[in-house]
Amino acid sequence: MQRVLIIGATSAIAEATARIYAERGSRLHLVARSADRLKTITEDLRIRGAAEIGHGSLDVNDVSAHAAVLDAAWADLGDVDVVLIAHGTLPDQKACEASVETALAEFATNATSTIALLTLISNRMQQARRGSIAVISSVAGDRGRSSNYLYGSAKAAVSAFLSGLRQRMARHGVDVITIKPGFVDTPMTREFKKGALWAKPEAIASGIVKAVDKGRSVAYLPWFWFGIMTIIRSIPEFLFKRLSL
Amino acid sequence: MAAAGRSWGRYPVTTEKVVALSDRHASLPKSDVPVLPLGNARSYGDSCLNDGGVLLAARGLDHFIAFDPASGTLTCEAGVLFSEILDLAVPQGWFLPVTPGTRFVTVGGAIANDVHGKNHHRAGTFGHHVLAFELLRTDGTRLRCTPTENAEWFAATVGGLGLTGVVTWAAIQLRRIAGPWMSAENHRFGNLSEFFELSRASDRDYEYTVSWIDCVASGKALGRGLFSRANHAPASPDSRPAAGNRTLGVPFTPPISLINPLSLRAFNQLYYHRQRKSVVHATTHYQPFFYPLDSIANWNRIYGPRGFLQYQCVVPPEAAETAMAELVSTISAGGAGSFLAVLKQFGDKPSPGMLSFPRPGATLALDFPNGGAPTLALLDRLDAIVDGVGGAVYPAKDARMSGAHFRRYFPQWEAFSRFVDPGISSSFWRRVTE
Numbered sequence: 001m002q003r004v005l006i007i008g009a010t011s012a013i014a015e016a017t018a019r020i021y022a023e024r025g026s027r028l029h030l031v032a033r034s035a036d037r038l039k040t041i042t043e044d045l046r047i048r049g050a051a052e053i054g055h056g057s058l059d060v061n062d063v064s065a066h067a068a069v070l071d072a073a074w075a076d077l078g079d080v081d082v083v084l085i086a087h088g089t090l091p092d093q094k095a096c097e098a099s100v101e102t103a104l105a106e107f108a109t110n111a112t113s114t115i116a117l118l119t120l121i122s123n124r125m126q127q128a129r130r131g132s133i134a135v136i137s138s139v140a141g142d143r144g145r146s147s148n149y150l151y152g153s154a155k156a157a158v159s160a161f162l163s164g165l166r167q168r169m170a171r172h173g174v175d176v177i178t179i180k181p182g183f184v185d186t187p188m189t190r191e192f193k194k195g196a197l198w199a200k201p202e203a204i205a206s207g208i209v210k211a212v213d214k215g216r217s218v219a220y221l222p223w224f225w226f227g228i229m230t231i232i233r234s235i236p237e238f239l240f241k242r243l244s245l
Numbered sequence: 246m247a248a249a250g251r252s253w254g255r256y257p258v259t260t261e262k263v264v265a266l267s268d269r270h271a272s273l274p275k276s277d278v279p280v281l282p283l284g285n286a287r288s289y290g291d292s293c294l295n296d297g298g299v300l301l302a303a304r305g306l307d308h309f310i311a312f313d314p315a316s317g318t319l320t321c322e323a324g325v326l327f328s329e330i331l332d333l334a335v336p337q338g339w340f341l342p343v344t345p346g347t348r349f350v351t352v353g354g355a356i357a358n359d360v361h362g363k364n365h366h367r368a369g370t371f372g373h374h375v376l377a378f379e380l381l382r383t384d385g386t387r388l389r390c391t392p393t394e395n396a397e398w399f400a401a402t403v404g405g406l407g408l409t410g411v412v413t414w415a416a417i418q419l420r421r422i423a424g425p426w427m428s429a430e431n432h433r434f435g436n437l438s439e440f441f442e443l444s445r446a447s448d449r450d451y452e453y454t455v456s457w458i459d460c461v462a463s464g465k466a467l468g469r470g471l472f473s474r475a476n477h478a479p480a481s482p483d484s485r486p487a488a489g490n491r492t493l494g495v496p497f498t499p500p501i502s503l504i505n506p507l508s509l510r511a512f513n514q515l516y517y518h519r520q521r522k523s524v525v526h527a528t529t530h531y532q533p534f535f536y537p538l539d540s541i542a543n544w545n546r547i548y549g550p551r552g553f554l555q556y557q558c559v560v561p562p563e564a565a566e567t568a569m570a571e572l573v574s575t576i577s578a579g580g581a582g583s584f585l586a587v588l589k590q591f592g593d594k595p596s597p598g599m600l601s602f603p604r605p606g607a608t609l610a611l612d613f614p615n616g617g618a619p620t621l622a623l624l625d626r627l628d629a630i631v632d633g634v635g636g637a638v639y640p641a642k643d644a645r646m647s648g649a650h651f652r653r654y655f656p657q658w659e660a661f662s663r664f665v666d667p668g669i670s671s672s673f674w675r676r677v678t679e
Contacts, residue, residue: 040308043310047310047312048309187267
C-alpha cells in the first residue's frame, strides 16, 4: 500500500491524481488552504477506495508553518512513498508588470514556497533513502514568453531546482520527477479559449502516476509537448523576440 | 468564455457563455441573462442549450458524498456520471436502478429528464429511485426535496428539464446484482404484431426488454426486427475479463453524413440477418448489453456537420399497434429511417415528474440525418400521428416540436411553469412556450 502526501490537494490535477491513488487503495494525506474544500474531497476519496485519509490546512506562503504541517503529515502516514506538490496560481501577467508587490507575491506562491517545501521534504526523504517526489512545474518554464513570463520564470526556477535536487537525491535512492503539463482545462484556466492542444486534468493525472511508477525524471504531459517545447527552445533569440507567443 | 453550444444531436448550434460550477456549497454566479444548468450535454436537441444565455456546467460537481455498501444507497453531487457510479458500485454488487442507453449522463441530467431504460416495465423511471436531492434556486434558496418533503418541488424538478433550479446533490437507491454479467436472448421477429406478442410474453419474466426494428423494410416485413430480453445473471459464470473500455472513435466530423438511403438499406438488411437462428442465447457483460454505442466515441459525428434529429414518441396501449404501423410505414415510405430504431413497451407505473415523458404504451426512438426541410416535414407528419392518438414526444430528444404539440403532450405544463426559476430558461422552453 502506497502512502501518498499531496500538497495543493484541491487543485484539479492534484484531485484527479488523488482519485487514482484512492482507487488503488492508497493511504493519503492531503494539504491545502481551504478546509471546506478538503472535506468534500476527503469524503469522495474515501468512497473511491482510499485506505485512510488525513489532512492539514496550509497557506503555502506561510513558510514558518511548513515544518509543523510536514511533521503532522509524516506522523499521520508513518512513512511517505510519494510526495506530490501541486499548488500554484496563474498570475495576471499585466498586473505583475504594473506592481512589484504583485510580481513578487506571485513568484513566492509559484516558486519560493515550493523551494521551501522541497528543502524540508528532501531532507526527510534522504534519511528514508526511498520514495518519489513529484512536482508540477510547467512547459511555461522552458522559455519566458511575453504573455506570461512571471509564471514562466517561477516555473523555470522550480524546474532548475528540481534538476539539481534530482542529481543530489539519486545517490540516496529517491526519485525526483519534474511534471511539465501543457494547457490543461482546469478552473485555473477557465478564461481561455480551448483548442486541440488542451488536455483534461484526468489525462495529466494518469501521466503523473505513470511517471512516478516508472521513476521518470522529466515528464511532458501530454507527451507531444516535448516536441513543441524543443522547437520553441530552439528558436534563436533575435527571431524569438519578434514573435508574439 | 463564449462557446458554440452543441447538444448530442449537433443541431441546433447556439451561442452561450459557459460558467463552470465546482463547489456545491457555493451560491450560483450572478447573471443578467437567463442561466441553465448543464450536465454532460447528452440530450439530443435544445433542452440543454440556452442561446444567448449562460450554461452552468455542473460536471465539476463530481464528488461522491456517501455510499452504504450494505443498503445500496448512494449520495453524490449532481455532476457525477453514471459511468463513475458503475465503476464504484458494480464491484461491490450494486447496479443503477434505471439507466438510459449511454452511461455518460450525469445524475442531475438523469433527474432533469426523468430518464428511463429497458426495465421501465418493472422499475419505472429514474425518478422512482431518487430518495432525495437539493435544489438550489438562483435567488440562493436551497430546498431539500424528497417524494414527501417539498413534494411539489420534487415532482416539478424530476423531468423538469433543469428549469426549476440547479440540483446540487442527490441520493439514489441502487439495485443489488450478483455480478457484471447479463443473461440475454435475442429473438428475430417478422413484423410488428410479432413484436407485441413477444413483448407481452416477456415483460413478466424479463427485467430488461427492448427491440431494434428495421425501419427500411416495408410490406409484409414492416416493422421486422430483433427482440432482446435479459436478466442480471445469478453469478459470474466464469472469470472472463471485463469488457475493455472504448476502443473505437470517430476522430473528426466527415464533410457529409455517412448515413444515407443506400448505407441505411445495407445496414438494416445485414443487421436483421446478423443471427442465423431465430433465437440466440448469450451471457454478456453489462457494458455491451446496455451501452453498445458507448464503445464508439463521438458516434454522433457520422451524421456530418449538419447533425441529426432524434425522434422518440410514446403512443397509448389501445392505439399502439395501429399507430406504430402507421409511424413505421410513414418512415419507411420516406426512406429516411435510421440505424437505431428502438421499440419498447413502457410499463404502467405512473411517472413521478410533472413533465416526465414515460407513460403506458409503446415507445419508438429513431434518428434521422438532418436533411433540412424534408426531415422536418417528415417529423411533423409523425407528430400528427402521435398527437392524433393522444401520445407524446420526448423533450430530451427534441429540437423541433411545435409549442402547440408540446402543450398537448404535456398538459401539466402550465402547473409546472409556476415552479420555473425566474432566472432560468432554455432554448427548448422558450421555443415551446413563447
